[in-house]
Amino acid sequence: xxxxxxxxxxxxxxxKQDAEAFGELYDHYxxxxxxxxxxxxxxxxxxxxxxxxxxxxxxRAIGRYRPSGHPFSAWLYQIAVNAxxxxxxxxxxxxxxxxxxxxxxxxxxVAERVADSAEAARVWSAIDSLPPQQRMAMTLKLGEDLKLxxxxxxxGKSEGAIxxxxxxxxxxxxxxxxxxxxxxxxx
Amino acid sequence: xxxxRRPRRNSHNGKGSLPPPWLSGWFDPxxxxxxxxxxxxxxxxxxxxxxxxEAQPDDQYRRRLRASLMAEAEGAVGRQGPLRRWFMPRPRxxxxxxxxxxxxxxxxxxxxxxxTHMQDHQxxxxxxxxxxxHSVSPEQAVTVAFNQPMDHAAVVAGLRIQPATEITTAWxxxxxxxxxxxxxxGNTPYTVSIAQAALRTSIGTVxxxxxxxTFGTAATPPPVGQTSSTPELQPAQLGQAASGSGxxxxxxxxxxxxxxxxxxxxxxxxxxGTAAPTxxxxxxxxxxxxxxxxxxxxxxxxxxxAGPGAQPVVLGKAAEAVGFSPDGSRLAVAEAAGEGASxxxxxxxxxxxxxxxxxxxxxxxxxxxxxxxxxxxxxSDAIHTIDLPGTSATVTLPSSAGPVTALSPDGRHAYLAPxxxxxxxxxxxxxxSTRTLTGSVSQVAFSGDGATVAWVDQSGGQPRLLTSPxxxxxxxxxxxxxxxxxxTLAAVSHDGGEVAYxxxxxxxxxxxxxxxxxxxxxxxxxxxxxxxxxxxxxGSIAYVAAGASGSVVELAxxxxxxxxxxxxxxxxxxDALNAFVAAQVSxxxxxxxxxxxxxxxxxxxxxxxxxxxxxIDASSSSPGKVSADVDLVVDPTSHHQVTRVAAETLTLTRSxxxxxxxxxALxxxxxHDQPAGPHVVRVAGGPSASxxxxxxxxxSDLAAASVPGAIxxxxxxxxxxxxTTVYDANTRVATVTLDSMPAGPVTVKVDTSLMDVSRQALAxxxxxxxxx
Numbered sequence: 026x027x028x029x030x031x032x033x034x035x036x037x038x039x040x041k042q043d044a045e046a047f048g049e050l051y052d053h054y055x056x057x058x059x060x061x062x063x064x065x066x067x068x069x070x071x072x073x074x075x076x077x078x079x080x081x082x083x084x085r086a087i088g089r090y091r092p093s094g095h096p097f098s099a100w101l102y103q104i105a106v107n108a109x110x111x112x113x114x115x116x117x118x119x120x121x122x123x124x125x126x127x128x129x130x131x132x133x134x135v136a137e138r139v140a141d142s143a144e145a146a147r148v149w150s151a152i153d154s155l156p157p158q159q160r161m162a163m164t165l166k167l168g169e170d171l172k173l174x175x176x177x178x179x180x181g182k183s184e185g186a187i188x189x190x191x192x193x194x195x196x197x198x199x200x201x202x203x204x205x206x207x208x209x210x211x212x
Numbered sequence: 213x214x215x216x217r218r219p220r221r222n223s224h225n226g227k228g229s230l231p232p233p234w235l236s237g238w239f240d241p242x243x244x245x246x247x248x249x250x251x252x253x254x255x256x257x258x259x260x261x262x263x264x265x266e267a268q269p270d271d272q273y274r275r276r277l278r279a280s281l282m283a284e285a286e287g288a289v290g291r292q293g294p295l296r297r298w299f300m301p302r303p304r305x306x307x308x309x310x311x312x313x314x315x316x317x318x319x320x321x322x323x324x325x326x327x328t329h330m331q332d333h334q335x336x337x338x339x340x341x342x343x344x345x346h347s348v349s350p351e352q353a354v355t356v357a358f359n360q361p362m363d364h365a366a367v368v369a370g371l372r373i374q375p376a377t378e379i380t381t382a383w384x385x386x387x388x389x390x391x392x393x394x395x396x397x398g399n400t401p402y403t404v405s406i407a408q409a410a411l412r413t414s415i416g417t418v419x420x421x422x423x424x425x426t427f428g429t430a431a432t433p434p435p436v437g438q439t440s441s442t443p444e445l446q447p448a449q450l451g452q453a454a455s456g457s458g459x460x461x462x463x464x465x466x467x468x469x470x471x472x473x474x475x476x477x478x479x480x481x482x483x484x485g486t487a488a489p490t491x492x493x494x495x496x497x498x499x500x501x502x503x504x505x506x507x508x509x510x511x512x513x514x515x516x517x518a519g520p521g522a523q524p525v526v527l528g529k530a531a532e533a534v535g536f537s538p539d540g541s542r543l544a545v546a547e548a549a550g551e552g553a554s555x556x557x558x559x560x561x562x563x564x565x566x567x568x569x570x571x572x573x574x575x576x577x578x579x580x581x582x583x584x585x586x587x588x589x590x591x592s593d594a595i596h597t598i599d600l601p602g603t604s605a606t607v608t609l610p611s612s613a614g615p616v617t618a619l620s621p622d623g624r625h626a627y628l629a630p631x632x633x634x635x636x637x638x639x640x641x642x643x644x645s646t647r648t649l650t651g652s653v654s655q656v657a658f659s660g661d662g663a664t665v666a667w668v669d670q671s672g673g674q675p676r677l678l679t680s681p682x683x684x685x686x687x688x689x690x691x692x693x694x695x696x697x698x699x700t701l702a703a704v705s706h707d708g709g710e711v712a713y714x715x716x717x718x719x720x721x722x723x724x725x726x727x728x729x730x731x732x733x734x735x736x737x738x739x740x741x742x743x744x745x746x747x748x749x750x751g752s753i754a755y756v757a758a759g760a761s762g763s764v765v766e767l768a769x770x771x772x773x774x775x776x777x778x779x780x781x782x783x784x785x786x787d788a789l790n791a792f793v794a795a796q797v798s799x800x801x802x803x804x805x806x807x808x809x810x811x812x813x814x815x816x817x818x819x820x821x822x823x824x825x826x827x828i829d830a831s832s833s834s835p836g837k838v839s840a841d842v843d844l845v846v847d848p849t850s851h852h853q854v855t856r857v858a859a860e861t862l863t864l865t866r867s868x869x870x871x872x873x874x875x876x877a878l879x880x881x882x883x884h885d886q887p888a889g890p891h892v893v894r895v896a897g898g899p900s901a902s903x904x905x906x907x908x909x910x911x912s913d914l915a916a917a918s919v920p921g922a923i924x925x926x927x928x929x930x931x932x933x934x935x936t937t938v939y940d941a942n943t944r945v946a947t948v949t950l951d952s953m954p955a956g957p958v959t960v961k962v963d964t965s966l967m968d969v970s971r972q973a974l975a976x977x978x979x980x981x982x983x984x
Contacts, residue, residue, distance in 0.1 A: 044285035051278055056269070063267035073273050080281055113633045148263035154650045154671065166243070167260045173242050188246055195253045198260060200345075 033097050041088050051080060054098055057169065058105055064149070064168045065109050065160075075112050079105045095178045102169070102179045106161060151201040152194070159194035162187050340404075340425045346823055346847060347430040347688040350396040351733065354404060356425065357387040361414035364388075370410020374403045374888060375912035376968035378941075393913070394942050399431035399824055400893070400911050401847040401855045426848040428823055430688045445726070445738035445753070447766035450517035451524050455763045458533070459745045459754045462516060462561060463540025467745070467754040469765050470531040472515025474524045514545060514563070517765060527563030533589075535579040535621065536561060538784065538872065544587055546576030556589050558600065569598055578619030578626075584871045588623035588641060590616045595626055595641060610646055613637045617654055622662030625682050629654050634671040638682065643802060647685055650678065655699070658682070660706030660748055661787055663794060666690075666729070668699050675699045677713060679729055684798040691732030693725050702755070705746035710735065710770070712744040712753060726753060726770055736771050781830045785838040785864050788873035789830060792862070793842055797822045809865065809876040817880045819858050823847035826893040829980040831957045836866035838873065841980060843893070846883060855886040887975035890914060890968040895960050897925075897982035899953065906935075906948040906960055906982065912968040914939060919946050922966035922974070927954045957983045 039046035058079055063072040082104050090100060152163050158180070165176045177187045240257070247254035340356050342348045367388060368381050378393040396402065404425045411419035450467055453459075457471035512530040532546040532554060541561055549555045554576040559566035572591055579589045587598040592615035595607040609616070613628035614636065620626070627649070628637040636652040639645075649656065651669030658665050662682065669676040669689075677690040677699055690711065692699060697717035702724065704711050711729050716722035724738035744755035754767045788807060795803035796818045804814040822844050830840040839861070846856040863877035890912035897906040906925050920937040925948055927933055935950035948960075959981050966974040 044282050047285050048278060048282055051281060055274055055277075059269045059274075060265075060267050063269075064265050067265070069267075069270070072267065073270070073277075076269075077277055077280075080277065081284070084281055084285055148259060149265055150672075152260065156648060163260070166240075167257060168264045170240070191243075192246065192253070195247070195256055199253065199256045202256070202259070 030096070034092055037087070037090060037092070037097050041090075047084060047087065050097065054101055055080070057098060058101055061102065061164065061169050062105055062109060064164055066112065071112065075105070075108045078108045082108070093178065095175055099171075099175045099178045102165065102171070102175075106179060110157075148202060151198045154201060155194050155197050159190045159197060162190040163194040163198070166191055338423055340427075342427040343425045346428040347686050348396070348427050349688065349691065349732070350392075350398050350429045351691065352396075353392075354390040354425070354427075355387050356390070356404075356406075356423070359386070361386055362388075363412040363414055363416075366410045366412040367406055370407035372405045372407070372970075374405075375400065375890065376970040376972060377402075378913045378969050394944070396429045397893075397911050397944055398429050399826070401426070401428045401823065401845060403848050403853060403855070405853075424853050426853060428847045431824070443736055443771040445724070445736045445768035445770070447738070447755075447768035448520035449759070450520060450754070450765040450767055451515065452759070452761075453515075453756050453763050453765050454512040454530070455756075456743070457512065457756050457763065457765075458531075458743055459756055459765060460534050460536075461745055461747050461754065462543075463536055463748075464518075464561075465747065465749075466516045466518040467765060467767055468527065468534060469515050469517065469756070470534060471512035472517070472524065472526075472765065473512055473762070474515055474526060514547075516563075517767075520767070525562070528557070528559065528566065532576050533579045535581055535587075535623075537581045537584055538622075539584055539870070542581075542584075544579040544581065544589070546572075546579050546589060548575070554591075556587070556598075558587065569600065569602055570596065570604060572596075577616060580619045580621055580623030582623035582641075584869070586623070588619060590619050590626055592616055595619075595639075597641070607639075607641055608644060610637055610639065613639075613646075618656050618658065620658040620662035620665070620682065621660050624662055625658065625665070627652075627656040627658075627665070627667075634669075636667075638665060640683075649680075650687055651676070655701040657701050657704045657711075659704040659708035660746065661708070661790070663790065664704060664708030664729070666701060666704045666711055668701055677701070677711070677732070679704075679708070679711070681794060681798070683794060683800050683803065690727070690729060692727070693734055700742045702742055702744040703746055703753070704729070705750060706748040707750070709750070710746060712746070712755070714740055714742055716740070724755065724757075736768075738768065739766075781832050781838050782866075782873075785832070785866075785873040786830065788864055788875070789827065789838070789840050789862065792875050793825045793827060796844065797825050807875055808878070809874045811876075812878055814875065814878055817878050819844055819846070819880065819883050821846055828892065829895040829960075829982045831981045831983055833957060838864040839981070840864070843891075844880070844883075845886075856883045857886045858883045889972035889975050890966060891974075892962055892978045892980070895980035895982050897958050897960070904950045904953050904958075906950070906958060908946045908948070908960060908962060910944045910946070912972075913941065913944065914946075915967040915969055915971070916941065918965060918967040922963050923948060924961045924963075925950060926959045926961075928956050928959075930959075933958065954983070957981050 036046050036050060040050055055076075059072060059076045062075045062079070063069070066072050066075065079101065083101055086104075090097075093099075152160055152167075155163065161180060162176055165171045165179065166173070171179075173184045173187050173191075177184045180187065182190075243254060243257050247257065338356050338358050340354065342352065342354050364383050371381070371390070373379060373390075375397065377396065380391050380393060382389045382391070390404065404427075406423040408419055408422040411423055451469070452473040453469040454471035454473060457469050459470070460468045462468050514527040514529060514531045514534065516525040516527055518525070527543070528545055529547045532548060534546075535544045536542070537544070543559050543561050543563065545557045545559065546554050547557065549571065552574055554572045554574070555568045556570040556572070556576060556579060557566045558569050569587065570589065572589070574591045574593070577590050577592060579587065581587055582597075585600050587600060589596055589598070593609075595609065595616060596604055597607065598604045609628065612631060614631040615629050616626050617629050617636075618627040624641055626639045626641055628639055630636045630653065634651045634653055635648045636654075636656065638647045638649055649665070649667050651671030652667040653670050655668040656665060657667075664679055665682050666677065666679045669678050675698065677692050678687045679690055680687045692713065693715050694717055697715045700714040702712040702714060709729055710726060712724060712726050714722050714724050722740035724741050724744065725734055726736040726738065727734045738753075738755065739757040741755045741757045744753055746753050752767060752769050754765065756763050756765055758764075792804065792807045792814075795807065796814070799818075799820070799822070801815045804818070808814040824845045824847070826843040826845065828841040828843060830838055832838045842860040842862065844858040844860055848855050859881045861879045862875050864873040865876040866872075867874050890910050892908060893911050894909040895906070897904065899905070908923060916939045919939040923937055923946055925933045925935065933950050933952060933954060935948045937946055937948045939946045959979060962974060962978045964974045964977060
């Protein structure tokens with residue numbers, strides 16, 4: 026849920042001087058940022074490390090924050106995107122965080138696979154095999170329910186470019202998943 | 213047969229596909245607008261949204277982080293920067309507790325998604341894990357999962373597969389599992405349909421439309437081995453090599469070890485001319501330092517082994533990389549030049565007349581020949597081209613990529629490992645275009661013809677082997693022995709039909725597996741090795757393995773390898789034909805122009821949207837000229853549920869330089885719906901052992917009794933050639949072994965008395981010319 030814009034603006038201004046105001050922003054956005062980071066890293070410990078880094082960076086940079094017309098969360102997501110990228114860069118290739126993703130077992134019935142946590146993870150992990158920009162745009166849209174304009178602001182791209190990334194990403198995901206076919210029952 | 217999709221009953225705007233009821237409750241107007249004309253993408257968005265991980269942070273962690281932030285904000289903590297896990301370490305059971313909560317929530321999401329679905333019986337919904345895919349493994353069973361109990365007998369009775377395929381069916385809950393008796397045919401589009409009247413639920417209601425699932429299979433020869441009875445390779449030892457030496461096959465079939473070891477006795481010295489490379493930009497050294505004055509090196513050297521017991525031949529100094537020119541007449545070698553530097557030497561195939569064509573300040577990782585007069589070599593941070601005798605250029609590499617680790621043998625592609633994480637880059641050296649290989653790190657191998665790339669995907673919990681054509685993004689997973697074990701990729705065969713990899717696990721010692729692609733069916737097992745090469749003509753593999761007294765080079769026939777009739781068409785013509793057809797399928801305009809002569813536009817003549825192609829036959833009626841018939845195929849889709857085919861005739865002519873073949877004439881018919889019934893997908897003929905053999909490959913399971921009488925073979929004069937016809941249901945191949953050896957090409961006719969297992973006849977007589 027988004028804070029009323031006017032209230033949020035006041036809160037951010039206060040947070041530049043007032044620890045409790047920053048605490049209130051933290052209380053409001055912690056869950057969103059943690060979920061976003063976790064959805065990219067899939068490991069609790071790594072998600073905690075990166076989430077901590079995001080809020081410390083935000084705390085140290087909030088004095089330079091200037092409202093841009095977008096919610097404060099867009100700025101936090103921007104920090105998170107950079108922190109996630111830094112985290113991946115610092116990891117050795119052989120210990121990829123994405124190793125937590127389940128590999129589908131083609132021998133198991135589809136229904137059983139769908140009704141299983143591993144299948145949910147598989148569906149979501151289709152995003153992880155996309156190119157990085159598509160992956161980020163898809164995660165922010167479907168994982169965080171952000172507006173296209175907000176995603177554009179976070180990623181430094183136009184709304185049109187974000188649409189293109191999401192469109193291509195969705196096609197990529199569809200190619201990586203089994204496809205749903207439906208028929209309607211006769212009335 | 214195309215059927216317009218009807219709006220769902222629960223559609224609230226009647227404009228198209230809405231989310232299934234089990235995904236209702238979420239609506240994103242931006243995505244709805246974005247995918248207004250592509251409801252299937254909107255549906256995918258719903259599926260993703262429902263599957264997103266619902267992570268639940270550890271509350272203790274949340275509180276500690278808040279306290280630390282407040283402390284820093286209030287100046288109680290110094291500003292040394294955020295520290296990883298800066299708060300008090302917590303007991304491990306708390307970490308596990310948090311993780312468990314996260315998993316439980318993920319599971320709950322999926323179960324709720326499905327249980328809600330199960331309660332809604334107004335719509336019959338079916339999932340299939342193969343629908344709309346174009347590279348399904350022929351080994352894979354097709355599963356159709358319904359959202360409610362169905363009338364099993366009615367559904368199975370209404371099931372049809374085109375091309376006709378013998379199947380078995382089984383029910384697992386509400387899922388119908390369709391398993392082909394003889395696996396699916398490779399490189400084939402399939403349509404699985406269940407008639408509307410047969411889509412009956414267990415309570416008797418009937419669906420309003422038929423169910424149609426379209427998919428295509430990956431190109432693969434039929435599997436012939438089973439893991440449980442996979443034979444061991446029976447190698448012959450060729451000689452010794454230094455540990456880590458690479459191996460390659462020379463055009464004459466001998467095995468070349470990059471760092472072979474020969475004794476001072478029993479080895480042939482470097483041929484004349486190898487002692488002092490000429491035309492050197494730098495002071496050249498002898499490629500073979502000698503220890504005894506006999507010309508035989510004391511240490512590792514580039515050594516050719518003609519066969520078991522044959523005297524090894526020293527070709528030069530130990531090499532970092534080797535590559536033979538397309539016509540087999542020349543050899544490019546990269547060898548160390550001291551202090552980390554390398555030099556690239558071009559010599560005759562026997563190592564003579566060597567001359568240095570380039571030097572490098574860092575080790576060379578690969579050399580390859582894009583053409584007879586052009587060489588490519590790569591170091592970890594640069595790729596260079598040389599137009600012989602010496603004009604060189606440097607290829608621009610993507611700035612974000614990591615080191616170059618591999619070159620394709622045809623010199624057209626390079627693999628650049630990722631700078632970090634997974635997902636390296638496949639680079640088209642000519643045009644600079646790139647593609648990411650999903651999950652790749654360092655293990656990548658190209659087929660000998662350069663058309664296929666294989667790699668180990670290390671992005672998931674367990675490594676996966678994937679392959680793809682180099683010129684399009686179509687990764688196909690390959691089943692491997694002991695999934696989950698460590699994989700090390702060793703080699704891919706010349707035509708991309710086989711792969712060699714080693715597998716090892718905690719409870720299992722490392723071993724080499726030779727398997728078919730892309731099915732992964734194991735053909736043979738061998739000793740632990742990470743270095744191997746397939747013979748270009750197929751049928752055998754060379755590798756370096758640990759021996760009793762050091763590393764040895766071994767050569768082994770591949771059990772179960774079915775050798776096709778010897779090609780009567782020159783290999784360069786076949787390579788050019790395959791490359792041209794692959795470029796047509798991938799829509800690679802630049803490549804098409806490169807491979808075509810003047811006077812016609814191959815891009816304009818090629819239908820758009822191709823999915824695959826069958827090269828039906830190829831024959832050579834005069835020296836330097838080859839004719840071929842190809843079927844260009846567009847797979848069926850949900851909008852056009854019938855396969856479309858365009859017949860194409862090509863003429864290839866040897867280029868004036870003798871460097872290869874070009875397509876000099878092209879005739880393409882219009883796309884049309886493929887008629888029902890069996891189809892001929894390949895005709896090949898040539899001598900095999902002491903007989904002349906013709907093989908006709910079909911896409912359907914055939915009524916075996918109809919096969920012998922339907923196929924006739926005649927010679928140039930029209931005289932029918934008698935022989936024995938055997939149909940192999942496992943491979944869908946009819947083999948005609950002729951009683952006599954024809955002098956030239958043969959004409960093969962398959963008439964309309966041929967029937968498939970569904971009693972459908974061949975739609976029209978097929979005539980093909982093969983051999984030459």
